[in-house]
Amino acid sequence: MCGIFGYVGRPVDAADMVLTALRRLEYRGYDSWGVCIGVNGHCEIAKSVGKIGDAVLDLPDSGIGFGHTRWATHGGVTRENAHPIRDASGRLAIIHNGIIENFRPLKASLLTAGYHFVSETDTEVAVHLVARYLGDGADAVHVRRATASAFSDLRGLNAIIILDQVTQTLTAVKKVSPLVIGRGPGGVFIASDALALAPHCSEVCYLEDGYIAQLSEAGVGLYRADTDAPVTPTWERLLIDHRAVELGGYPHFMLKEMSEQPEVIERISRDGIEQARQLAALIRESYGAFFLGCGTASYAALTGAYLFSRIARRHVNFVVGSEFMYQEHFLTNRSLVIALSQSGETADVIEPVLAAKQRGARIAALVNVRGSTLDRIADFSLYLNAGPEQCVLSTKAYTAKVANLLLTAHILNGSEHVGRDLLWRAVDGVRSVLTPNFSNAVLAVAERFKHQRSLFVVGRGLSYPTALEAALKIKEVSYIHAEGFAGGELKHGVIALIEEGTPCLVYSPLDETRADILSGAMEMKARGGFIVGISPEEDAVFDVHLPIPDVGDAAPLVMAPPAQMLGYQLALLRGYDPDKPRNLAKSVTVK
Numbered sequence: 013m014c015g016i017f018g019y020v021g022r023p024v025d026a027a028d029m030v031l032t033a034l035r036r037l038e039y040r041g042y043d044s045w046g047v048c049i050g051v052n053g054h055c056e057i058a059k060s061v062g063k064i065g066d067a068v069l070d071l072p073d074s075g076i077g078f079g080h081t082r083w084a085t086h087g088g089v090t091r092e093n094a095h096p097i098r099d100a101s102g103r104l105a106i107i108h109n110g111i112i113e114n115f116r117p118l119k120a121s122l123l124t125a126g127y128h129f130v131s132e133t134d135t136e137v138a139v140h141l142v143a144r145y146l147g148d149g150a151d152a153v154h155v156r157r158a159t160a161s162a163f164s165d166l167r168g169l170n171a172i173i174i175l176d177q178v179t180q181t182l183t184a185v186k187k188v189s190p191l192v193i194g195r196g197p198g199g200v201f202i203a204s205d206a207l208a209l210a211p212h213c214s215e216v217c218y219l220e221d222g223y224i225a226q227l228s229e230a231g232v233g234l235y236r237a238d239t240d241a242p243v244t245p246t247w248e249r250l251l252i253d254h255r256a257v258e259l260g261g262y263p264h265f266m267l268k269e270m271s272e273q274p275e276v277i278e279r280i281s282r283d284g285i286e287q288a289r290q291l292a293a294l295i296r297e298s299y300g301a302f303f304l305g306c307g308t309a310s311y312a313a314l315t316g317a318y319l320f321s322r323i324a325r326r327h328v329n330f331v332v333g334s335e336f337m338y339q340e341h342f343l344t345n346r347s348l349v350i351a352l353s354q355s356g357e358t359a360d361v362i363e364p365v366l367a368a369k370q371r372g373a374r375i376a377a378l379v380n381v382r383g384s385t386l387d388r389i390a391d392f393s394l395y396l397n398a399g400p401e402q403c404v405l406s407t408k409a410y411t412a413k414v415a416n417l418l419l420t421a422h423i424l425n426g427s428e429h430v431g432r433d434l435l436w437r438a439v440d441g442v443r444s445v446l447t448p449n450f451s452n453a454v455l456a457v458a459e460r461f462k463h464q465r466s467l468f469v470v471g472r473g474l475s476y477p478t479a480l481e482a483a484l485k486i487k488e489v490s491y492i493h494a495e496g497f498a499g500g501e502l503k504h505g506v507i508a509l510i511e512e513g514t515p516c517l518v519y520s521p522l523d524e525t526r527a528d529i530l531s532g533a534m535e536m537k538a539r540g541g542f543i544v545g546i547s548p549e550e551d552a553v554f555d556v557h558l559p560i561p562d563v564g565d566a567a568p569l570v571m572a573p574p575a576q577m578l579g580y581q582l583a584l585l586r587g588y589d590p591d592k593p594r595n596l597a598k599s600v601t602v603k
């Protein structure tokens with residue numbers, strides 16, 4: 013989490029450039045933000061709590077600057093805790109992503125040595141450490157060595173950048189937490205995400221663990237962090253079209269990205285076959301395959317487990333990313349770990365993947381962001397090709413994961429053409445639930461539910477993971493407590509919560525689950541539940557029927573968008589920003 017952007021080049025309105033880039037990175041965190049530029053021998057800092065919004069900075073031109081959007085970990089959301097943070101002399105400033113796990117003993121020793129702290133953050137420890145190692149060191153080599161020494165004292169997965177206004181350099185070092193360097197006609201740049209570099213750079217270089225980069229007016233220097241030996245950077249073309257990250261006439265990224273789902277599925281059915289074949293081959297060769305992912309990606313993975321069992325008659329285990337470490341003992345060098353992640357940066361995915369790799373397991377990734385940490389760790393990456401996803405809530409990347417897994421399951425089963433046909437049916441199916449008529453029907457449901465405190469979503473079989481995903485979508489954007497559960501579990505506890513008017517969404521595709529799911533709906537209705545049926549066919553138990561097309565085993569693809577739309581409408585009716593829900597971040601790079 014936390015967005016990072018830095019620039020060194022000819023003097024420009026660096027503060028404005030940094031602020032504009034930070035807006036693009038805000039999905040990584042938006043508790044507070046800050047910008048620092050080097051002017052006339054000192055660090056000028058502007059910071060504020062909250063989202064960047066329309067903020068304008070009135071700072072002089074500068075050839076060096078950096079900034080940060082924060083998702084608070086250590087220390088409350090206050091101006092003092094926002095980054096950048098200066099050292100005592102004001103010569104250095106730091107921005108940081110990660111958690112310094114040993115910050116308490118480090119802070120204690122710095123306090124004993126007389127250092128004064130102005131924030132509650134773990135970050136401040138790092139800038140004082142750099143200052144302590146630097147002493148009176150006057151040139152860029154000293155700054156680099158001091159930064160490398162300080163970084164080697166830190167435990168955890170961190171990325172730090174030090175701005176030194178004496179040498180006019182940005183010095184960057186990292187462990188797992190990503191940093192990307194870019195170069196373009198205006199100068200050299202560094203960011204936590206290549207997306208922010210797109211308007212400025214045509215070439216990028218991913219900073220690897222164990223190396224330290226120094227950006228100056230002369231360009232980019234890359235060195236081994238332990239020996240300071242110079243290394244030649246490897247530059248690659250940056251393939252992101254920065255226009256793809258604009259709203260393009262939509263009021264919110266969430267609506268834009270939901271609307272792109274038909275074309276995402278269409279692209280997979282057309283261009284995704286070869287990648288799916290390669291994934292199928294890896295699964296076939298493996299002896300024990302495991303899906304892992306977090307949040308929405310975990311529900312796509314669970315859907316995959318159902319699809320593989322049903323279509324390919326193959327058991328693929330499913331484990332939530334953060335729980336994987338407690339269940340990894342059975343991994344061998346014949347195991348295959350299939351990690352799903354839109355960003356490719358989720359710490360709770362990266363950590364188990366690294367552990368699995370150490371045990372000799374092969375790693376396959378279903379990932380949207382090329383060049384991300386997961387992409388670079390994986391032995392094989394299946395790219396989702398969903399285009400940049402900017403709303404904190406994942407919509408089109410979820411669809412892309414499920415579509416790829418459906419296709420892969422059919423390839424494993426020897427029925428590739430059936431998989432492709434299903435995807436084509438899903439393209440039309442998803443279009444039909446994105447029409448204004450359908451949205452209006454969902455809006456009427458949202459109007460009815462907008463003041464409710466709780467809502468339940470039920471599914472069985474293939475629609476069970478969809479129910480979990482639907483509940484997640486609704487709760488994260490509308491802040492209504494929403495709970496998804498397997499229809500059969502109703503009588504094992506949840507039914508105690510159903511009372512007069514309780515909203516109940518019921519997924520009822522035309523498969524073997526229909527009779528049981530409808531009888532569960534009857535039981536909820538008998539206790540006062542208000543039943544919204546999401547189903548190809550009407551039924552007397554539904555108080556409201558949201559009609560979806562029957563698309564066979566592609567049902568998860570058409571069942572998710574109505575819940576996305578309901579969440580979106582509820583957020584708007586309740587006055588919330590659907591793109592940046594409170595307390596969340598899109599790229600969760602801390603544990």
Ligand code: G6P
Binds near residue numbers: 308356405598600
């Ligand atoms: C965060 C986001 C979710 C996302 C999850 C996993 O929690 O808010 O929308 O599903 O991370 O993200 P990933 O990038 O790994 O798919």
